[in-house]
Amino acid sequence: MSVDERRRVKRLPREVRERQILDAAVQVFSERGYHNASMDEISDVAGVSKPMIYAYLGSKEDLFAACVQRESANLLEAVAGGVDVDLAPDMQLWDGLRAFFDYVGEQRAGWRVLHRQAISQGGPYSDELVAMRRRAIGLVDTLLVRTATKQGLDEHATSATEALAAAVVGAAESLADWWLDHPEVPSRIVAARLMNLAWMGFGDLVEGNTWSPRG
Amino acid sequence: MSVDERRRVKRLPREVRERQILDAAVQVFSERGYHNASMDEISDVAGVSKPMIYAYLGSKEDLFAACVQRESANLLEAVAGGVDVDLAPDMQLWDGLRAFFDYVGEQRAGWRVLHRQAISQGGPYSDELVAMRRRAIGLVDTLLVRTATKQGLDEHATSATEALAAAVVGAAESLADWWLDHPEVPSRIVAARLMNLAWMGFGDLVEGNTWSPRG
Amino acid sequence: MSVDERRRVKRLPREVRERQILDAAVQVFSERGYHNASMDEISDVAGVSKPMIYAYLGSKEDLFAACVQRESANLLEAVAGGVDVDLAPDMQLWDGLRAFFDYVGEQRAGWRVLHRQAISQGGPYSDELVAMRRRAIGLVDTLLVRTATKQGLDEHATSATEALAAAVVGAAESLADWWLDHPEVPSRIVAARLMNLAWMGFGDLVEGNTWSPRG
Amino acid sequence: MSVDERRRVKRLPREVRERQILDAAVQVFSERGYHNASMDEISDVAGVSKPMIYAYLGSKEDLFAACVQRESANLLEAVAGGVDVDLAPDMQLWDGLRAFFDYVGEQRAGWRVLHRQAISQGGPYSDELVAMRRRAIGLVDTLLVRTATKQGLDEHATSATEALAAAVVGAAESLADWWLDHPEVPSRIVAARLMNLAWMGFGDLVEGNTWSPRG
DNA sequence: TATGAATGAGTGTTCATTCAT
DNA sequence: GATGAATGAACACTCATTCAT
Structure with missing residues (x-):
């Protein structure tokens, strides 16, 4: 046949x-x-x-929403499946980043739909995506807060975690985009670079090694 | 009349x-x-x-390209105008970030065109934007490379600068988006948060204080 | 089960x-x-x-035709069943009108299909309806002709019977529509009004009491 | 050219x-x-x-509404223009009927749109038409009422005028339809037939010569 | 007998783009 | 320089109708 x-x-x-x-x-x-x-x-x-x-x-709108929903669910599942919540926060972030970049590497089309298309559509389509992004930021925020708290809470640092989480998520997205043009770099290296930037920078922050205009 | x-x-x-x-x-x-x-x-x-x-x-495409061109030129001009190339790299990055966030705060429409719309268009429209983004990444990269070089070039660090620059730019964009929802935070605080994350993290990297899965 | x-x-x-x-x-x-x-x-x-x-x-067309056929058969049956052909023509018309309005009052959906929908369809669907309408007009015509003939045929009157029958049927339809908006009026009153208009007007005609512009 | x-x-x-x-x-x-x-x-x-x-x-709906509006305005204008409100009611009805049938004879397409299409459309298109039909019924009603009143008001008759007006209008419409299939009959004859039926029947009614089942 | 799965063909509507004035 | 008038081309969406099971 x-x-x-x-x-x-x-x-x-x-x-x-x-x-x-x-x-x-x-x-x-x-x-x-x-x-x-x-x-x-x-x-x-x-x-x-x-x-x-x-x-x-x-409708076309419904169809697009269904795509975003499926792909975002897949992405979340991939990341969640790659993370062990019993590990230390840094290991969780690390595993999450690795899972994220692995997903992007394997599902380029899905990632593009999520990142490039859904964002630029106003209206209800992107609710799903905005929600997912918020969840991602929230997760990272949780890790940062937990770490900061354990190490003796510094008021400045914790009040800033949400912003930093947004920055990290944005950095991850941007790196993923950059990576689309540099496929020769292995997934784990990309993840490691971001991990270093984010975690070490955050660590310094927690420890009070902050940069300031006059410093 | x-x-x-x-x-x-x-x-x-x-x-x-x-x-x-x-x-x-x-x-x-x-x-x-x-x-x-x-x-x-x-x-x-x-x-x-x-x-x-x-x-x-x-055409409509031409018109959109002209918008992107004008707005990106304005943005670059604002950033360049805020930076003194005779200062140290960290001060340059700091001033650049401040100028960037100031611009976003004042020119929301222009920023939206650049960030949300231009990215999502495939095809030739986005050339302008891609070019500008590359220029931004290049500028940050230059600062990072100069710093790394001065401090005794570490191979791992320098090969990573471009990726890191992309990450920093993405983080800046994402923070700018986040900021649209938190307008009560002053521009300089937002800039400072990113500066800390980026510069301190990068500094650690340069100094060999890297994070690693088993570390 | x-x-x-x-x-x-x-x-x-x-x-x-x-x-x-x-x-x-x-x-x-x-x-x-x-x-x-x-x-x-x-x-x-x-x-x-x-x-x-x-x-x-x-097909849909067939289905609609079947609806029209069934409903028109029901309507005719109701009217025919209400009329005793051995009675005088005026009594027949009266009974027929009463039966007609009773049917409309009870079978509004069926009547709408017949009156509003079928009329407006060009093409073959409405053949059924046109035929039924012709039959209705024919019946009324027969009654009028029989009456006119009995009373000594007046040329003017008989040549007009078909047109008058059409007018009476249209009047009945229109009254039925009007009645849909005035359900408080009993069926027999509606029928009586039309009967008066039609029969008395026709009677005058037969007797030569005609209206004329200069009269 | x-x-x-x-x-x-x-x-x-x-x-x-x-x-x-x-x-x-x-x-x-x-x-x-x-x-x-x-x-x-x-x-x-x-x-x-x-x-x-x-x-x-x-839109198509708007276009249709515009057609109905224009044609109904034309029809009303034609009828109104043919009637002299200073004449006796019967002359007014006569002139109105003549003008109506003249219009139908000349504007068959317009009449079809008004009569057959607009009626069968539910929804807002037909509002225009329903309104016009109501106006027509109202006008006829006014003539009947004025006549009945002048001649000594008979309760039964006046309470029925609206229904009778509806019947007359429906009869006119139906006759107009019938006439489409009998174009050889001159317009004034058609009008005269309806006039006889309506006016003489109504006249009998006013004078108390009513038909009743046992009469 | 009975139906979920499947589609060809057509509709209303919009929009970037271009003449003629 | 400036515009009202005009359209080709395309798109989302629907529906009567028919297979394969």
């Missing part, structure tokens, strides 16, 4: 078709961007007619 | 018209995003008919 | 299925109009899958 | 284009019905591109 025949004949269960469609959508959204992606192209790539997309996943 | 007079008054020099148009375009692009911005709305906001836009600034 | 049993229960005889489908179709057509009614909604309301509708009643 | 050239070259003022578009829309709506009429066909018939329709008249 040829591929053609299979396509023409098989009535696949809904679940399978939905996956096909989402795969195609992630690919096309990542390549063309949300607005330049056409439902026609997505349906072509998915090997499915347009009405199926609307029947199963709803 | 006769119709003729009014007409004569309306015949503004090209330069002025272009500024009107670019102002309107930056505003609309920043509010609606590239694709949801319509040439109609831009011409309305600019108080100029559509054919004028095409005559002066070319 | 096993799946098998449930399946057996669901296998209703064709006749029942057809009634279910027609009931649903009349309801949906009457609520949404022909074009805004979707086969999906009809199948939902009927509790039957779409392929069944096609198997039993054919 | 050929028609082709004129079409390609002339930039007609908005007013003219709007009339062209409305003319085409009335024609197409009347031929195909609201739903089967496509904006493509309307734009073809109008000799104008689709975007112009949207720019000048708005």
Whole structure:
């Protein structure tokens, strides 16, 4: 039975078709961007007619939201699965970063959808993503706070953790983007570089070795 | 005032018209995003008919590129104007960061165009932005390299500077975004937080105080 | 109850299925109009899958025609059943009108399908309706002609009977519509009003008491 | 300058284009019905591109509403212009009917849009039409009431005038439809038939010559 | 018998872009 | 220099209809 025949004949269960469609959508959204992606192209790539997309996943907006949701869930799962919460905070951050960069390296299309497309869309699509980003920042923040607290809380440092967490997350995203153009660098090296910057910088902060304009 | 007079008054020099148009375009692009911005709305906001836009600034893509170009030039100018190249590298970075955050705080629309819209557009529009981002990363890289070199070049550190510079730029962007939601924090505090993270972390790196999984 | 049993229960005889489908179709057509009614909604309301509708009643057009046919047959039956052909023409008209308004009062959905939807469809769907309307006009015409003939045929009057019959039928339809907005008026009063207008006016005509511009 | 050239070259003022578009829309709506009429066909018939329709008249719904509005205004104007309010009620009704049938005879497309299409559309399109129909019924009602009052008010008769007015209007509409299939009958004859039915029947009513089941 | 799965064909609508004036 | 008038081309979305099971 040829591929053609299979396509023409098989009535696949809904679940399978939905996956096909989402795969195609992630690919096309990542390549063309949300607005330049056409439902026609997505349906072509998915090997499915347009009405199926609307029947199963709803409007273009719904479809995009479903992509973001799936990919962000995958990313979170990958990161969470790579972290052992019983370890020390620095090891958790390290494992998390490694898992993050591994995911980005393997799922470039998914990452692009999350990072580049979802951010730039106003409106409700990006809620999912904004939420995920907040969760990521929150996680990093927790690690930083726990560390700062253990080491004798310095007021300046802890009040700043959320901002620093945002900075670290942004740094990670930016590094991931940079890495897309430098694929020859191994994932663990990229992770290590960020880890050094973030953790050592934060460590100095905790220990009171701060930089100041007049220092 | 006769119709003729009014007409004569309306015949503004090209330069002025272009500024009107670019102002309107930056505003609309920043509010609606590239694709949801319509040439109609831009011409309305600019108080100029559509054919004028095409005559002066070319296609929508050209117009967007011109916006990015102008805004990125402004940003670079602001940053460059705030930095004294005769000072030490850390002071340069500090002044640059302060100038950057000041600019973002004052030119939110312009920043949105640069950060959110330009990134997400594939294709030729974003060349301007990519170039500017590269220049920013390059500047930071230069500072880092100069510092590392002075202090006795450590191979690991220097090979990493570009990546770190990317990370710092990303961190700055992310912090700027975070700051949009926390406007009560003064610009200089935001800059200081990033400065601490980046400079102290980098300093440790240069001095060989690196973090490692087993360390 | 096993799946098998449930399946057996669901296998209703064709006749029942057809009634279910027609009931649903009349309801949906009457609520949404022909074009805004979707086969999906009809199948939902009927509790039957779409392929069944096609198997039993054919295309949407066929289905609509079947609705019109059933409802017009019901209407005719109701009217015919209310009329005793051995009575005098005026009594026949009276009984017919009463039966007509009773039917409209009880079968609003069916009446809407007949009156509002079927009329506005060009093409073949409305053949059923046009035929029924012709039959209605024909019946009234017969009564008028019989009366006119008995009383000594007046040329003017008889040549006009068909037009008058059309007018009476239209008046009845319009009154029925008006009645939908005045449900407090009893059916027999509505019928009586029309009867007066039609019969007395016709009677005058037969007797030569005609209105004329200069009279 | 050929028609082709004129079409390609002339930039007609908005007013003219709007009339062209409305003319085409009335024609197409009347031929195909609201739903089967496509904006493509309307734009073809109008000799104008689709975007112009949207720019000048708005959505399909808006366009249809504009048609109904224009045609109903024309019809009212024609009828009002044919009636002299200083004449006796019967003369007014007579003149109004004549004007109505004249209009229908001359503007078949417009009449179809009003009568067949607008009625069958639910929703807001038909508001215009429903309002016009109400006005027509109101006008007839006024004539009947004035007559009944002058002749010594009979309670039964006056309470019924609104229903009778509805009946007369419906009869007129139905007769107009019937006439579409019998164009050989002159307009004034059709009007006279209805006038006889309505006025004589009503006159009997006023004078107490009513029909009753046992009479 | 009965249906979930699947689609071809068409619709309304928008938008960047360009003439003619 | 400046604009109202005009459109080609494309896109999201829907629906009647039919297979394969």
